[in-house]
Each structure stands twice: as structure tokens, then as C-alpha cells.
Amino acid sequence: MTEVRLDPYQGRYARRARGMTASEIRALFAVATRPEIVSLAGGMPYTAALDRDAVADVTTAVLRDSGPVALQYGGGQGVAALRERLVDVMAAEHLEVAPDDLVVTNGGQQALDLLSRLFCNPGDIVLAEGPAYVGALGAFSSYQGHVIHVDMDAHGLIPEALDETMAALQHAGRTAKFLYTVPNHQNPAGVSLSRARRDALIERAERYDLLLIEDNPYGLLDFKGEQLPCLHTMAPERVVYLGTLSKIFSPGIRIGWAVAPAPIRAKLTLLKETADLSQSNLTQYVAERWLATQPWLEQVEEFRELYRERCDAMLDELSRHLSDICTWSVPTGGFFVWLRLPDGMDSKQLLPSALQARVAYVPGRAFYADGSGDSEMRLSFCFPPSEQIREGVRRLARVIRDQAALRAAMYDATAQQERTP
Amino acid sequence: MTEVRLDPYQGRYARRARGMTASEIRALFAVATRPEIVSLAGGMPYTAALDRDAVADVTTAVLRDSGPVALQYGGGQGVAALRERLVDVMAAEHLEVAPDDLVVTNGGQQALDLLSRLFCNPGDIVLAEGPAYVGALGAFSSYQGHVIHVDMDAHGLIPEALDETMAALQHAGRTAKFLYTVPNHQNPAGVSLSRARRDALIERAERYDLLLIEDNPYGLLDFKGEQLPCLHTMAPERVVYLGTLSKIFSPGIRIGWAVAPAPIRAKLTLLKETADLSQSNLTQYVAERWLATQPWLEQVEEFRELYRERCDAMLDELSRHLSDICTWSVPTGGFFVWLRLPDGMDSKQLLPSALQARVAYVPGRAFYADGSGDSEMRLSFCFPPSEQIREGVRRLARVIRDQAALRAAMYDATAQQERTP
Numbered sequence: 001m002t003e004v005r006l007d008p009y010q011g012r013y014a015r016r017a018r019g020m021t022a023s024e025i026r027a028l029f030a031v032a033t034r035p036e037i038v039s040l041a042g043g044m045p046y047t048a049a050l051d052r053d054a055v056a057d058v059t060t061a062v063l064r065d066s067g068p069v070a071l072q073y074g075g076g077q078g079v080a081a082l083r084e085r086l087v088d089v090m091a092a093e094h095l096e097v098a099p100d101d102l103v104v105t106n107g108g109q110q111a112l113d114l115l116s117r118l119f120c121n122p123g124d125i126v127l128a129e130g131p132a133y134v135g136a137l138g139a140f141s142s143y144q145g146h147v148i149h150v151d152m153d154a155h156g157l158i159p160e161a162l163d164e165t166m167a168a169l170q171h172a173g174r175t176a177k178f179l180y181t182v183p184n185h186q187n188p189a190g191v192s193l194s195r196a197r198r199d200a201l202i203e204r205a206e207r208y209d210l211l212l213i214e215d216n217p218y219g220l221l222d223f224k225g226e227q228l229p230c231l232h233t234m235a236p237e238r239v240v241y242l243g244t245l246s247k248i249f250s251p252g253i254r255i256g257w258a259v260a261p262a263p264i265r266a267k268l269t270l271l272k273e274t275a276d277l278s279q280s281n282l283t284q285y286v287a288e289r290w291l292a293t294q295p296w297l298e299q300v301e302e303f304r305e306l307y308r309e310r311c312d313a314m315l316d317e318l319s320r321h322l323s324d325i326c327t328w329s330v331p332t333g334g335f336f337v338w339l340r341l342p343d344g345m346d347s348k349q350l351l352p353s354a355l356q357a358r359v360a361y362v363p364g365r366a367f368y369a370d371g372s373g374d375s376e377m378r379l380s381f382c383f384p385p386s387e388q389i390r391e392g393v394r395r396l397a398r399v400i401r402d403q404a405a406l407r408a409a410m411y412d413a414t415a416q417q418e419r420t421p
Numbered sequence: 422m423t424e425v426r427l428d429p430y431q432g433r434y435a436r437r438a439r440g441m442t443a444s445e446i447r448a449l450f451a452v453a454t455r456p457e458i459v460s461l462a463g464g465m466p467y468t469a470a471l472d473r474d475a476v477a478d479v480t481t482a483v484l485r486d487s488g489p490v491a492l493q494y495g496g497g498q499g500v501a502a503l504r505e506r507l508v509d510v511m512a513a514e515h516l517e518v519a520p521d522d523l524v525v526t527n528g529g530q531q532a533l534d535l536l537s538r539l540f541c542n543p544g545d546i547v548l549a550e551g552p553a554y555v556g557a558l559g560a561f562s563s564y565q566g567h568v569i570h571v572d573m574d575a576h577g578l579i580p581e582a583l584d585e586t587m588a589a590l591q592h593a594g595r596t597a598k599f600l601y602t603v604p605n606h607q608n609p610a611g612v613s614l615s616r617a618r619r620d621a622l623i624e625r626a627e628r629y630d631l632l633l634i635e636d637n638p639y640g641l642l643d644f645k646g647e648q649l650p651c652l653h654t655m656a657p658e659r660v661v662y663l664g665t666l667s668k669i670f671s672p673g674i675r676i677g678w679a680v681a682p683a684p685i686r687a688k689l690t691l692l693k694e695t696a697d698l699s700q701s702n703l704t705q706y707v708a709e710r711w712l713a714t715q716p717w718l719e720q721v722e723e724f725r726e727l728y729r730e731r732c733d734a735m736l737d738e739l740s741r742h743l744s745d746i747c748t749w750s751v752p753t754g755g756f757f758v759w760l761r762l763p764d765g766m767d768s769k770q771l772l773p774s775a776l777q778a779r780v781a782y783v784p785g786r787a788f789y790a791d792g793s794g795d796s797e798m799r800l801s802f803c804f805p806p807s808e809q810i811r812e813g814v815r816r817l818a819r820v821i822r823d824q825a826a827l828r829a830a831m832y833d834a835t836a837q838q839e840r841t842p
Contacts, residue, residue: 022691026497044494052488059484060477067473071671073465076447106527106697113696117563135698142538142695250492252702270443274563275534275696276527277556280704281673 020348020366022138028351032360038392040379041360043187043335045247049306054294055250055286061293062285070285074278076269078104078257082284085291086257090243092297093219095230101259103268104279108217108244108256112139114271115213115240118264119177120145127165127179129157131338131367131376133187133215136180140369145177147369154329156193157181159200166208178211178240183231185218185334188367188378192332195228202231205238215242220300222333223308237261245287247335248300253283307335313386314379314393321397325404328379335382340375342404347377350403359395441769441787443559449772453781459813461800462781464608464756466668470727475715476671476707483706491706495699497690499525499678503705506712507678511664513718514640516651522680524689525700529638529665529677533560535692536634536661539685540598541566548586548600550578552759552788552797554608554636557601561790566598568790575750577614578602580621587629599632599661604652606639606755609788609799613753616649623652626659636663641721643754644729658682666708668756669721674704728756734807735800735814742818746825749800756803761796763825768798771824780816
């Protein structure tokens with residue numbers, strides 16, 4: 001049975017003590033943006049693929065037709081016309097909701113922050129996949145939520161692992177505020193929750209009276225354009241659904257949203273007003289016009305093709321150079337591959353050598369609140385072109401193989417014979 | 422001596438119990454936007470005065486020159502080029518800071534929210550002028566800060582009232598986390614802190630080791646274009662300065678900022694990243710280009726003239742119809758007049774009659790955390806044209822005079838003789 005450790009160093013300072021600190025991650029990204037470095041670290045969509053003339057036309061039309069309103073304060077729930085268009089976006093994933101069911105937020109991150117603010121009192125337990133999106137962990141920790149991870153495999157979150165965690169919690173007389181999950185092309189693990197597991201998870205949400213937060217930034221970026229049913233569709237009253245335009249249009253406009261049962265939605269709207277009064281009316285109107293007048297689904301298909309090709313390049317190069325000593329996830333969409341190093345090798349300790357070899361990644365520890373992830377790392381294929389990705393993986397492979405050889409030399413008397421120069 | 426009451430109903434639920442709830446204020450604004458109503462309620466700048474073609478040109482240029490970056494994620498502190506331009510904005514108020522001294526936020530409200538998050542633990546005491554900006558009170562209450570008001574008069578916050586509060590706090594063994602103040606053309610009181618009082622306030626900040634939060638949305642909107650020194654200029658290490666482009670350009674782009682001593686600034690940047698990753702790069706680049714290429718100070722002068730004329734209309738009409746029974750502040754800039762009703766008349770109870778007479782305002786209670794403000798109200802002159810403002814004041818005057826007459830009839834046997842139809 002999983003042991004639930006309620007560490008005294010929980011909450012606000014947990015990641016500082018055990019994972020990677022926010023400043024460490026910032027420092028990493030600062031180095032990773034240097035031109036000589038191939039960055040497999042950031043999760044930035046390839047915005048250069050957007051038709052910027054079309055965005056300019058849309059913006060000009062918005063200012064011409066609705067200038068004074070687009071440049072004015074807005075309401076806490078978000079522009080009604082945009083919410084209607086966001087309903088269309090969700091319909092593309094077979095999710096049927098009404099415009100009034102959602103609250104527009106400053107990107108998906110703000111929805112996570114407001115939900116944490118609403119639900120997390122200091123010491124409250126929050127469940128999340130292990131590994132989990134670093135921004136979500138940051139939001140939960142910021143309100144001193146105590147994150148307990150639930151194991152995943154190639155088919156996503158393992159229902160039996162959730163059973164063990166819930167039993168351990170019950171044993172400790174505790175409950176969980178919610179379970180946070182990214183069912184489609186998870187960040188960082190690069191896996192999706194299978195159909196059978198979706199049923200199993202919903203069954204458990206009912207059984208354990210557990211609220212689910214379903215974060216779905218990558219659902220439309222399945223390489224085959226396939227979709228499994230959203231958890232929200234399966235149990236609307238048990239699930240808060242989070243969407244965003246960051247990966248299918250632009251993160252620079254900061255448009256995310258939350259679909260939630262009425263009482264939660266009302267509270268989120270009030271919290272949104274307290275947090276920043278309202279979302280930018282200008283970017284809301286631009287997003288509305290983009291979705292209403294532009295072939296946005298074609299743009300999504302273009303992104304999908306682009307990322308599929310880059311993912312193939314990464315997987316191919318990984319197979320060529322690391323298949324004997326590493327394992328990794330095989331994404332069917334999204335932005336990320338999750339790589340496991342040879343036993344005992346530490347991805348955070350390896351980072352300086354990687355940066356020296358001009359390649360960057362995010363060490364696995366950043367994605368756990370409990371200090372796990374030493375031997376794992378996240379590789380992004382979303383931003384650099386395929387040839388750069390291949391070069392980056394080759395550089396990384398050399399660093400890993402060198403390190404493996406060094407370790408072998410240090411720890412194994414017979415290492416010299418096994419080394420391949 | 423001021424009695425410091427540490428009410429058990431402090432913090433999160435205080436405003437619900439004693440002031441106006443957020444939902445009540447929302448309901449008011451919903452009614453106030455009906456076309457037949459003259460709204461003196463909202464604090465919306467007159468964005469129709471902006472040159473929207475110029476905004477469209479600026480946006481087109483941004484997308485042409487920096488499209489992929491403007492549509493991308495940004496950093497937590499904000500776009501460096503924008504921060505350089507914001508330094509120019511502050512220089513127009515004789516405030517000298519460096520671009521690295523500031524953090525860009527989602528409007529000024531987010532700065533208030535993040536500062537509350539940084540400083541307020543449940544039950545912590547926060548000082549604010551009485552009355553104070555409703556959004557600031559909301560932010561402090563949201564983190565269960567306990568607001569104690571410090572009295573104002575026509576020259577702004579009264580230093581001796583602060584002395585009394587600090588003595589009472591000391592007597593109770595308590596300290597205050599900070600003092601929140603809007604020194605220029607305060608929202609809602611419509612008064613400015615005099616030069617002598619600025620010196621006195623800074624002297625007290627030193628004496629009491631008190632951090633000041635100086636919120637300055639209206640500083641450049643002095644009707645004569647005059648400026649008193651910013652508190653931040655007088656004591657940079659004691660003051661967190663908040664600025665915004667909402668009143669001098671557009672609230673729809675949601676660009677605010679905080680200037681803070683280095684340790685606070687670093688924490689605000691991290692909190693900003695947790696809250697929503699980053700500000701919209703698109704609106705940051707638009708704001709940067711607006712400030713860099715457009716005659717933005719001329720636009721500010723145009724706003725200033727517009728608001729001065731509207732303020733004059735409001736003051737003139739108030740003098741014509743209410744000078745015998747009401748008193749009000751005489752603004753030298755900004756958006757607001759603060760009106761005091763005849764003794765015993767309640768502005769919240771009066772609101773339904775006012776709405777029936779097709780005029781809206783915000784009852785004074787919304788601007789106090791402690792249940793004060795019954796006989797006060799905020800009148801905005803920023804949005805409706807002068808003729809509408811005059812009509813609105815005439816409608817309001819009729820409602821107030823009717824109410825005064827009714828009260829006289831009810832409470833005074835001689836009332837019948839004094840009534841003027």
C-alpha cells in the first residue's frame with residue numbers, strides 16, 4: 001500500500017526543498033534561450049506558423065467595429081461573444097457546454113491559480129499525476145496545498161494506484177480536495193489516458209466523491225486528429241474542465257477558460273474580478289474574431305502536422321542513439337517526450353554537462369512535488385525545427401553516453417573493456 | 422483615541438457582512454448599463470476618445486515586426502522594451518526609476534492582488550484611507566486581511582488620524598502590514614494628498630516603520646497638469662508604487678505595474694508567474710509601440726480636458742440643486758466626486774429610487790470594510806458626456822430632495838410647511 005507521508009515541510013516550501021525551485025527553472029530557461037543552445041526545454045508553441053497578417057487584419061477589424069469596447073474594462077466572466085466561440089472549440093472535441101458554463105481566464109494557468117485559491121487551505125491534500133505540469137504544482141504549492149502523486153504508465157494514470165492512495169488517505173483520516181489530470185498528451189509525460197482508464201477514473205471519482213480537474217491544452221493536437229471522450233463529457237458535475245487557446249492559436253493573447261458546475265463557476269468569476277478585474281477585452285475580441293472569421297481548425301491541423309513531424313524526428317533520433325540505455329514515452333500528440341535515464345543517473349546533475357554540450361531539457365524533478373524524478377527528464381519537440389531537434393538529441397545522447405561510461409568506469413572494475421569510444 | 426476593533430467577522434466575510442457584497446455591486450452595474458439610465462456609477466475611462474486607427478496601426482506594426490514573439494509566452498517580469506517606456510511614463514510624474522525596478526501586471530488590480538498574497542496572512546492588519554478603492558478592499562479581504570480605515574479630509578489622509586490608529590494598534594500589541602493610499606485624485610473621495618501631508622506621511626512611515634503602497638492611476642489626470650511629488654520619490658525604500666495605463670491609454674489592454682524594492686519585486690515576479698505565467702505579450706508590445714511612436718502625452722492632455730469639462734458640469738449642477746442639503750468633494754483631477762447626503766439618509770436604501778429615476782451611483786458603503794459610508798456616495802464624471810451628467814445630477818437631486826422631504830414629513834411635525842414641491 002502506498003504510504004501517505006504528510007511531511008512537515010509540505011506546501012509553500014516543499015518544492016524549494018525537494019524539487020526544483022522556480023528560480024532554478026528560470027535560470028535554466030535563461031540559459032536555454034542562448035542561440036548556440038538547442039533547447040528541448042521550453043513548451044512554447046511554434047507561433048511563427050501563424051498567419052500574422054490574418055491576426056493583424058482581425059485586430060484592425062476589431063478596433064474598427066468595436067474599438068471603444070475592446071479597449072474598455074470587461075466583465076469578470078469574459079466577453080459573451082468569445083464564450084460562444086469557445087463553445088465551438090470544445091465542440092470540436094465533442095464537449096457540449098453552454099457559453100454561460102465557462103469563465104475566461106488569463107491563460108490556463110490563471111484557472112489553476114484561482115481553483116487552488118478556491119479549494120486549497122494550508123495542508124490540504126491535492127492529487128496529481130506523477131509527473132505533473134510544473135505550473136499546476138506551483139499553483140497548488142503557492143496556496144500550501146500538499147501534493148500527492150498518483151503513478152502513471154503508458155496508458156496514463158493508473159486507477160489501481162489511485163485506489164491505493166485513497167485507501168492510504170482514508171487510513172490516515174484524510175481526504176483529497178481534488179485530482180488534477182491532463183488526460184490528453186500529458187505535460188510532461190507525453191502519454192494519454194486510455195478509453196478504459198477514463199471509464200475507470202470516472203467510476204472512482206463517483207466512488208470516492210472526488211472532484212476532477214481536467215486540464216486539456218493538447219487535446220486537439222492529436223497527430224491523427226483522434227479524440228477520446230473528455231472526462232467532463234462523462235461526468236459534468238464531477239469535473240472542472242480547463243481549456244486554452246495557447247496551443248491552438250497563441251499564448252501571447254492569454255486566453256484560457258474553466259468550465260465548472262454553477263456554484264464553482266460563480267466563485268471563480270468573483271475570484272477573477274478580485275485577481276485582475278477582467279481579462280483583456282482587446283485580446284478577447286481578437287480571439288473571438290479569429291475563431292469566427294478565420295479557418296482556425298485548418299491552422300490547428302497545420303500545427304498538428306508540424307508537431308507530428310518534429311515528434312517523429314525526436315523519436316527517430318532517440319532510437320538511433322539511446323535505445324540500449326534509455327526508455328521514453330511515445331507520444332501520439334502534444335509537445336513532449338518523457339525520457340528515463342539509466343538507473344542511478346541524475347538528470348539535474350547532468351544538466352551542466354548538457355548545457356556545455358549546447359542542449360537543454362527540463363530535469364524530471366521539476367515535475368514532482370515529492371522529490372521524485374531524479375532519473376527522468378522532459379524533452380520538448382514543439383519549438384525547434386526537426387533538424388535542430390535531431391542535432392539536440394545527438395548532443396544529449398553523447399552527454400548521456402559519456403556519463404554512463406564515466407559511471408561505469410567509476411563503479412565497475414570491468415568498465416574499461418565495455419567502453420565504446 | 423481611535424478604538425481598534427478586531428472583529429471576529431474580519432477578513433474574508435467582512436465585506437459580505439458589513440459593506441456591499443461583490444454580487445450587490447455587480448447587480449448594480451448590470452442595471453446601470455441599461456441605456457435609459459445615466460450611470461454615475463462606473464469608473465470607466467472614455468475610451469471612445471482614443472484614436473482607434475492609431476491603435477490598429479500600432480498593432481499591425483507590432484505583428485509585422487515582432488509577430489511570433491508578440492504571440493508567444495513572455496517572462497514573469499514583463500517585456501523589457503515596455504518597461505523602458507513605462508519608465509518614461511513615470512518620468513512624466515518626476516518619478517525616476519530603472520526598467521528593472523518594475524514588474525508588469527494584469528492591470529493595477531493584479532498588483533494589489535499579488536501584494537495582498539505576499540503580505541497578508543489571515544487576520545493581518547492593513548491600513549487604508551476611509552473611503553478606499555473597492556478593488557483594493559476586495560483584494561485585502563480575499564486574503565483575509567483586516568482593513569482599518571484612516572480618516573481623510575479635503576487634503577487627503579489625516580496624519581494625526583494615522584497617529585491615533587498606530588497608537589491604538591500599539592496599545593493592542595498589533596502592527597500593520599502596510600498602508601494603502603491613492604495620493605492623487607483618490608478613488609472614491611476625489612481629493613489629493615497635500616504637499617505638507619506628503620511630508621508628514623513619509624515622516625510617519627519612517628517613525629512607524631510602515632510600508633506604503635502608493636496607487637497612482639490618476640496622477641497624470643490633474644486638470645491643471647500639476648503634480649505633487651510621488652511618495653515613492655520621497656522614500657523609495659518605504660514605498661511600493663503602482664502604475665497603470667488604464668486611465669491614460671486603455672484598460673482593455675490590462676497593463677499595470679509595480680515598482681518595489683528589490684526583494685519585494687523578485688517575489689512579485691514569482692507570484693506573477695504562479696498566477697498566470699506572464700502578461701499578454703501582444704498587449705505589452707502594443708503598449709510599448711503606442712508609447713514609443715504615438716503622441717501619448719497629447720492623448721493624456723485630451724483626456725484631461727475632457728474630464729475637467731465633465732467634472733465642471735457635475736460640480737455646477739450639484740451647486741445648482743443640492744448645495745443647501747449636501748456636501749461634496751471638489752476634485753482637481755481624476756474621475757470622482759464624493760457626496761455626503763443629509764444626516765440620517767442612507768445611500769444604499771436610496772438606490773432603488775434613484776434607479777427608478779434613471780440615475781445610478783455607487784453607495785458609500787462599498788468603499789469601507791467596516792460598515793461606514795451609509796450617508797455617502799461616489800459619483801463618476803468620467804464616462805457620460807457633460808449633458809448627460811447634468812441630467813443625471815438633476816435626477817439624483819430630485820430623488821434626494823424627495824427623500825429629504827419625506828423624512829421631514831415623517832419625523833418633523835412642521836414638515837408640511839417646509840416642503841417645496
